[in-house]
Amino acid sequence: MRRLKTRYYKYAAFFGFQGDENKMTDISFTTGTSRPASQKHREQPVALTTYATNGRVFRAGLCAMFVVLTGQLSTVNGADTVTIKSTNKTVSGDVSEITRDSVSVKSLSRTVKIPANDVAAIKWSKEPAKLNIARGDERRGRFAEALEDYEEIQGSIDSPSAELKTDLEFGIANCTAELALQSEGDNADAVAKLEAFLKANPQSYHYYKSLDLLGRLYAQQQAWDNAERSYKELAKSSLPEYQMTAKIGEGRILLSQGGEDTAAAKAAFEAVIQMDASSPSEKNKQFEAKLGLASCLVREKEYAEALEILDQVVSDTNITDEEVLANAYIQQGKCHMAADQNKLAVLSFLHVDTLLFQARGPHAEALYYLTRLWPQVGKTKRGEDARMKLETNFPDSQWVKQLNDN
Structure with missing residues (x-):
């Protein structure tokens, strides 16, 4: 007042x-x-x-x-409103320019240029109210619900602005891709949607994120050449976060293909760890690189060194970064398993099941390992409970298929 x-x-x-x-x-x-x-x-x-x-x-x-x-x-x-990821603050005005690397917002007194990787969302001046609900579901990892909302909105608008049309197309492609990466959707459909989006929108601020998703989807198919092509294009970005993402993708491909020779993959992950990280998102990328490095060390049977890195990631990661933290506990659990420390492995996977369950991909993986591990530590009933939870909550997951194949 x-x-x-x-x-x-x-x-x-x-x-x-x-x-x-x-x-x-x-x-x-x-x-x-x-x-x-x-x-x-x-x-x-x-x-x-x-x-x-x-x-x-x-x-x-x-x-x-x-x-x-x-x-x-x-x-x-009547203004557009851009939410900035790193500060959770908003900038209102007219979105005057969009490129692969940035979004510019012009207000009465100034023009603000926001890096593309720091744009959490753009609320367009004449967008339907339901779009905010779809974004909220997407942000919380409720990709199936968000996808349904995006498709409903897309079908209900007669003449959307070019910017709104692009955001709806990306929302649909992104949710389809995330579901596929969790083995809850169609990988081929997700790839087709992202390839079409990139071709139609080469200057979208979603361009580089789309390349990352595409690289991960191709890696899931074990289509290594296509995955490598996506990450090479991503590496052309001027934004450090996307450069880090490209290098991490390269390391994961090398690790997946390299057998026992992990030298090239380790070099890729270590390159990211050595980069300057000034923003929370860049620091999270370094945590991801450390998880990759720990995976290399586990393959080399250097368990103590791997656990030291994983403990550091768990200690340093913000509790709100559930995906990174959940993956750290997954890697920690797998390291304990490789070292025949099943009780410690159970504790690691339980962190994901009980505290970080909103990270759906890691949660399904944690339940898979708990299903296998509980009987080995004398808790057969708990193993049955973990299996039921996995099959109920993630019926289409690769982990259910893998469990049934075994």
Whole structure:
């Protein structure tokens, strides 16, 4: 409220009125909603009371101020809003330029350029309200629900703007890919959607993320040449996070193909670890590289060194970064298994099952290993429970298929 009074006081001064803002009675908004004071100026005023200073009533000035403020408010209401991933803050204005590497937002006073990898979402000025629900489901890893919402929205809009159309296409492609990577969707369909998106939108701010998804999908198919091609294109980005992602992808391909020779894969992961990391997302990429390095060490039977790295990742990773943390516990559990430390392996996988279960891919993998490990530590019933949970919650997962094949 203080900010609102100050704003109105400045407009009163502009129109030639004098007075102490602290003596002015409050300005009353009637909007039908309750918001923090810092956000109330974005609402359209419905009712505005007259106030006085030093005994003088100035209704004419209020009318003029109302006109000025209404114009200003409508400008904000009609703006695009970009949420910045690293700060969780928003920038409002007109999205004036989109490239592979950045999104530019032009407001009344300045233009802000946001790196593509730091754009969490863009809320377009005339988008349907349901789109926000779809984004929320996608952000929480509820990809099936988000996909359904995106497809429904896409089918219900007659003439979407080019930007909204592109975001809907990517939302559908991204959710399809994530489901496929969790073995809960069709890999070939996901690849086709991403290839089509990249061809149609070569300057989208989703371009490099699409390449990463495509590389992972091709790796899932063991189509190594196509996966390598995707990561080589990704490495051309000027953004360090995407350069790190490309190098990690290269390391994973080498590790998958390399048999017992892990030298090339280790070099790729170590290159990422040696890069400067200034943002939380870049630091997470270094954690991913450390997980890759630990996998190399496990293959070399260097279990103690691998566990030291994994313990460090678990210690340093923020609890909110569930995917990274869950994968760290998965690697830790597999390392303990390789070292014939089954009880310790169970504890690692239980972290994922009980605390990090929203990371669906790692959760399914953890349940697979718990199904196998519980009987080996004398807990047959718990193994049966883990199998039931896996088959119920992840019926189409590769881990169910692998369990049944064994």
